[in-house]
Amino acid sequence: MNSTRDDQAAARPRRALHSLAVIVAIAVIWEAVKTLFALPSYQLPHLHEIAADFLREGAGGERWLWIMTQNAGYTALESLIGFALGGVTGLVLAMTFAHSRWLERGLLPYVVASQTVPILAIAPMVVVWLGTSWFSKAVIAAYLTFFPVTVNMSRGLRAVDPDALALMRALAASSRQIFFKLRFPAALPYLFTALRISATASVIGAIVGELPVGSRFGMGVVIINAAQYYNWRPANLWAAILVSALIGIGFYQAIAALERRVVSWSRTAPAV
Amino acid sequence: MGSPIIELASVDKTFESRAGATEALRAISLAVDAGEFVSVIGPSGCGKSSLLRIVGDLVEPSAGAVRVKGKSARQARLDRDYGIVFQTPVLYDWRTVLENVRLPLELAGRPRVEREERPPALLRLVGLEEFGGHYPWQLSGGMQQRVSIARALALNPSILLMDEPFGALDEMTRERLNQELLQVCAETAASVLFVTHSIAEAVFLSTRIVVMSPRPGHIDRVVTVDLPHPRVDKTRAHPRFFELVTEVRQSLREDPGLAAGHTRPGESG
Numbered sequence: 360m361n362s363t364r365d366d367q368a369a370a371r372p373r374r375a376l377h378s379l380a381v382i383v384a385i386a387v388i389w390e391a392v393k394t395l396f397a398l399p400s401y402q403l404p405h406l407h408e409i410a411a412d413f414l415r416e417g418a419g420g421e422r423w424l425w426i427m428t429q430n431a432g433y434t435a436l437e438s439l440i441g442f443a444l445g446g447v448t449g450l451v452l453a454m455t456f457a458h459s460r461w462l463e464r465g466l467l468p469y470v471v472a473s474q475t476v477p478i479l480a481i482a483p484m485v486v487v488w489l490g491t492s493w494f495s496k497a498v499i500a501a502y503l504t505f506f507p508v509t510v511n512m513s514r515g516l517r518a519v520d521p522d523a524l525a526l527m528r529a530l531a532a533s534s535r536q537i538f539f540k541l542r543f544p545a546a547l548p549y550l551f552t553a554l555r556i557s558a559t560a561s562v563i564g565a566i567v568g569e570l571p572v573g574s575r576f577g578m579g580v581v582i583i584n585a586a587q588y589y590n591w592r593p594a595n596l597w598a599a600i601l602v603s604a605l606i607g608i609g610f611y612q613a614i615a616a617l618e619r620r621v622v623s624w625s626r627t628a629p630a631v
Numbered sequence: 632m633g634s635p636i637i638e639l640a641s642v643d644k645t646f647e648s649r650a651g652a653t654e655a656l657r658a659i660s661l662a663v664d665a666g667e668f669v670s671v672i673g674p675s676g677c678g679k680s681s682l683l684r685i686v687g688d689l690v691e692p693s694a695g696a697v698r699v700k701g702k703s704a705r706q707a708r709l710d711r712d713y714g715i716v717f718q719t720p721v722l723y724d725w726r727t728v729l730e731n732v733r734l735p736l737e738l739a740g741r742p743r744v745e746r747e748e749r750p751p752a753l754l755r756l757v758g759l760e761e762f763g764g765h766y767p768w769q770l771s772g773g774m775q776q777r778v779s780i781a782r783a784l785a786l787n788p789s790i791l792l793m794d795e796p797f798g799a800l801d802e803m804t805r806e807r808l809n810q811e812l813l814q815v816c817a818e819t820a821a822s823v824l825f826v827t828h829s830i831a832e833a834v835f836l837s838t839r840i841v842v843m844s845p846r847p848g849h850i851d852r853v854v855t856v857d858l859p860h861p862r863v864d865k866t867r868a869h870p871r872f873f874e875l876v877t878e879v880r881q882s883l884r885e886d887p888g889l890a891a892g893h894t895r896p897g898e899s900g
Contacts, residue, residue, distance in 0.1 A: 520721065522717045522719060522721045523721050523723065525684075525689050525715070525717070526715060526717070526721050527738075528688075528689055528708070529687055529688075529689060529708060529713050529715040529792075530711060530715075530734070530735050530738045530739070530786075531708055531709045531710075531711055531738070531739075532738045536738055540723075540734070540737070540738070541723070544723070544725045545723075545724075545725075547725070622725070624724050624725045624726075624766050624768075625724065625725075
């Protein structure tokens, strides 16, 4: 009956322990598979080889841990800007659609079509149009971000309990009041579900945007280079993949934490 | 007093859908005087909810006239003359209990002092002063419905529209809330239009009971409840209470369409 917040606080150390147990289990399976199938390092390196790669010095004399950190920061920033850009675009589209069936019917096919074109085909064009700076990457990240927000949010804005609307009407609420005091807050759980999907998608968008020739920073560049030298130093690519995944996980967790704060009233807010 | 507070004259309602037209109400004429508690009883599908929504200007009648306090229903709605309670509490999940009760005051742009002072007073009225900081899901169904009654009273409406407000509650909670509702109404002097499918509830609460039958919904008869006030637990044991319950039940039975006229709590009329 009472607040679940205390329960959540109590569950935190236990959750950390669970996460640790899962990481240990994955490590054990990883090494077991490698030994069992006698996989050479270019197919599956030892975990300690990947760890060691972070301590190796790069061409410029900097350690890879630092190189990765800088590039990861660059990619994270591009993702974040793209996420914000795409989130706002998605919101505006969703509000437009919720406002006018006619506009939705006209525009939705193109919104859907935009997502069926592989991002790999679009990314180079965007880079050609907008240059190789961070901005083109953010735009590509936004391109992947806006879609889940548009679809989920327009559904959320419509999925209002008819009696909740009737109540507003009986109280002679203005359409502005209905939007801000009913439709928007009621749609917040839908929005956050979309934002969690978009959080990881925006990182993918930024990395794909870094792949075309001409880019100089970011995890996409690190991945391309590591792939070229894979036969020499397979651990480098695995390390790059690991770092990229960590950006996505961090981003997702940040959104989930925000969601727990903003929709704390919801029974369906994510536990993790 | 003079003219009635609610007046319906030959109201018809037909719902058009792809499957064809459904006649929900036919030739409804009814007058409710100020301070009256009028229940509308009938089986599912008799249009009693539609009738309530027509009075509240949530649904347009197909024909006929509705006057509320001498105005159109629409004007009465815009003047915020209505407090409304639905079968489900319809509380906003993202607002605390106190904030839910405050909603009508915010919408009406009432001064800050009133927005601060009125909601706690209303919660005291329904016996929930300690639960203002809770979220709706932390309350039982009966408590949620009390919050929704407090919210309906926030703007001191002259008319309360209640659409099977206790239909989803267990019998004991329902009886307790019936009692509380009468006390609340006595304090606010609001006129009540109350939709229900519980005969005992209608008899206990009302000054008059409008008995409806379905397809299309029309008024079969109106039973005047001459039980003494105030109505208390003892009222339910009053011989006249049983007579009236029997009278209403028979009026409902007389309708051949109602042979199996049992309705589940989840359904609305």
